[in-house]
Amino acid sequence: MIQFEQVSKVYSGGQKALLNVNFHLQKGEMAFLTGHSGAGKSTLLKLITVIERATAGKVSINGHDIAKVGVKHVPYLRRNIGMIFQNHHLLMDKSVFDNVALPLVIEGFSHGEIRKRVAAALDMVGLYGKERHIPIMLSGGEQQRVGIARAIVNKPPILLADEPTGNLDPKLSMDILRLFETFNDAGTTVLIATHDLGLIARMKYRTLTLRQGTMLGGEPSGAMTAGGV
Numbered sequence: 001m002i003q004f005e006q007v008s009k010v011y012s013g014g015q016k017a018l019l020n021v022n023f024h025l026q027k028g029e030m031a032f033l034t035g036h037s038g039a040g041k042s043t044l045l046k047l048i049t050v051i052e053r054a055t056a057g058k059v060s061i062n063g064h065d066i067a068k069v070g071v072k073h074v075p076y077l078r079r080n081i082g083m084i085f086q087n088h089h090l091l092m093d094k095s096v097f098d099n100v101a102l103p104l105v106i107e108g109f110s111h112g113e114i115r116k117r118v119a120a121a122l123d124m125v126g127l128y129g130k131e132r133h134i135p136i137m138l139s140g141g142e143q144q145r146v147g148i149a150r151a152i153v154n155k156p157p158i159l160l161a162d163e164p165t166g167n168l169d170p171k172l173s174m175d176i177l178r179l180f181e182t183f184n185d186a187g188t189t190v191l192i193a194t195h196d197l198g199l200i201a202r203m204k205y206r207t208l209t210l211r212q213g214t215m216l217g218g219e220p221s222g223a224m225t226a227g228g229v
């Protein structure tokens, strides 16, 4: 589903963020991405969402080489990916409904369909009935759930999360991870970047580890199996 083959990223200032990274995340797999601050986790996620482009190597999503995706087609590629951020990037002056509806409005769904899908997404994250609240009226954990509802409202096959539990206590963090498990059980491919080694240790999932831009225990170029590290 997501494959990196000998991928390197050097930023324009010369900062080397990733070096010859190889891995393959299978369709329907859930995995953690970990590593110290500055190891390259966010950069790796940005290459998948085409916020940044690789300097060398090949990134493929569902078998498609994303270097071949032109600027005009990037929004279509992004529809396949739900992205969750630590600080959730919510519009603080808009209602929960408007925040979650945003991807559907951009895609041009009808009002009726938007209402139905937003209600279903809020139900899934345990926020049914809070449509008219504005984010400031919600707790940190609830705000994170709004960000998750927005990421899954158009049912993307891939879910990426960058430090999704960074501001939450251990109980709320576990609740959020259980939510990711629910989406994964329904077939969504999930990749979660996190510093939280305690949380990782309590779950049974594969862990991809970056150290200074290099993937530890990474697979040789072209490997097609999931493989543990």
Ligand SMILES: Nc1ncnc2c1ncn2[C@@H]1O[C@H](COP(=O)(O)OP(=O)(O)OP(=O)(O)O)[C@@H](O)[C@H]1O
Residues within 6 Å of the ligand: 011, 012, 013, 015, 016, 017, 035, 036, 037, 038, 039, 040, 041, 042, 043, 044
């Ligand atoms: N836009 C950019 N321009 C130049 N260098 C960058 C840019 N973004 C990241 N870097 C550098 O690339 C390296 C990897 O950064 P990245 O944000 O991917 O790490 P990270 O593992 O996500 O770190 P953290 O856990 O602190 O968020 C770092 O040395 C960082 O300074």
